[in-house]
Amino acid sequence: MTEENIGPAPTVFIQEGPVRGLVSTDVRGGKFYSFLGIPYAKPPVGPLRFKAPVPVDPWLDTFDATQPGEIAIQADFLTKGMVGCEDCLNLNVYTPQLPAPVTPKRLLKPVMVFIHGGSFLLGSNRRELHGPEILISEDVVLVAINYRLGVFGFLSLEDPKLDVPGNAALKDMVLALKWVQRNIQSFMGDPRNVTIFGNSAGAAAVHFLVLSPMAKGLFSKAICQSGSALSSWAYAHQNAQTVAEALALPYTGDRDLYNCLKGLKVEDIFQAQSKIDQESIKCNQYRFIGAVVEPPDWRGPKFFSEHPVRLLLSGKYNKVPLLMGYNSGDGMIVDGMVEPHLNYIYWTEKEYNVPGLLHLEKGSALSRRLGDEIVSFYFGNGPISRDTHLRQFYDITTDNSFLRGIFSSVQHHLRTSNCPIYMYRLSLDSDLCFYKRMLGIELPGVCHADEIGYLFSTLLTSAPEAGSVEDVAQRRMCRLWANFAKYSNPTPVLDPLLEITWPPVADHQNVAFLDICQELKVEFDPEPERMKFWERIYSEGLLVSKL
Secondary structure, rough: OOOOOOOOEEEEEOOOOOEEEEEEEEEOOOEEEEEEEOOOOOOOHHHHHOOOOOEEEOOOOOEOOOOOOOOOEEOOOOOOOEEEEOOOOOOEEOOOOOOOOOOOOOOOOEEEEEEOOOOOOOOOOOOHHHEOOHHHHOOEHHHHEOOOOOHHHHHHHHEEEEEOOOOOHHHHHHHHHHHHHHHHHOOOOOEEEEEEEOOOOHHHHHHHHHHHHOOOOOOOOOEEEOOOOOOOHHHHOOOOHHHHHHHOOOOOOOOHHHHHHHOOHHHHHHHHHHHHHHHOOOOOEEOOEEOOOOOOOOOOOOOOOOHHHHHHHOOOOOOEEEEEEEOOOOHHHHOOOHHHOOOHHHHHHHHHHOOOOOOOOOOOOHHHHHHHHHHHHHHHOOOOOOOOOHHHHHHHHHHHHHHHHHHHHHHHHHHHHHOOOEEEEEEEOOOOOOOHHHHHHOOOOOOOOOHHHHOOOOOOOOOOOOOOOOOOOHHHHEEEEEHHHOOOOOOOOOOOOOOOOOOOOOOOOOEEEEEEEOOEEEEEEEOOOHHHHHHHHHHHHOOOOOO
């Protein structure tokens, strides 16, 4: 997606210095302003590699914000080779209006800050997948951030003197939100009305920010799209020894490893994490990168000093209105992560399906029994194959990796917060579902990440014809999301476009959710039998969990 400039280049003055942007056009023909690649932190290189981010220094010359910023180090989607660089801590700002010399606060616009997904290994704020042209037409200010990925963002060492306790990428997000609080009014945004939203790993990160004391006061609402803090894949174990083994280094302690990593080429670290990732993909297990509880003897600012699930259950978190949901075929994403011919491990290695959050020892009697029960519930007791049980395979991966955690999170927030909670299911299987098409999946359902095509313009989706199913769906989803950002309510008034009132969840025994299909419809209790099954699995497993 190419940048454009249809008028005189706008210059905005922020606390760090002046920035020059672009004038662009949204999908409705309206004008908006783009400011790309603005740094919010010092380059995390040299002595800052793996460390918590440091605010960027001010500048005197006008910063050129007309070109995309660098992306974090990651594998190219097609070639799998390394792209990006360490100096990636930048953000994009899109606004439909710039402030006058004196702008009353009541005229400031709601702000939506997007955190991209990608398993904490991939993704960026680039317009190729997250073009603002659709959402910006709802009269909001949109911010899209980059953060560190892989080992660079999630190395975690137990030695407190090394100052690398983990969660650096999550602290990148906190620093970006502090930048928003400090500067967004210069772009006509209201720092008192900031909604964070994200998909997949970005949704888990949004939920982590809701639960983290470090993010208190930095946002007022949150949207989690197909991810939550109850997704085991969003967590990591302390990963120093794993990284050392991938680098073929003898592990002699955190200090020796850290001294080695500080001087290694980025290509060597990238190759090591690629090797680990191929060996660690699990259905819903802890991984080598993700959130960790920081060591208790580390004295610096902690993103998590206790497990986020404990924070959720206790109610000791940032109480804000929430919108959480999933795609009807989220689990289809597994075909993009595990070669389809290897899917058999989900039923031949049954403990593969026992969630990592239960902290059960693999091979234990309870772990084996729960693995047997999970496979039996979804696949039955006869012969199993991908050809005969593909629907069931997508169901188990949808529930285990996504829906169960989201549904349970909604119920826990309902018990511990007085703020409204809205739940949705996206089930409209249309031409905007680009990832499902790429994977060649023919069964009904909306694949993981395919909600992106309903909220953003992308290189992988064509602009829908006016009045088509896709066009109406895009406008509806953007209206619902923007309404939530504006009013803490996705349907504050009866809207001819929406023709429905979306109620908040009011009863954890009868969970209301909006089914987003060709028509919008309020339903109750998604996949009730499957969710009851998982409630029993977790209740049994938690009896011996060391969480």
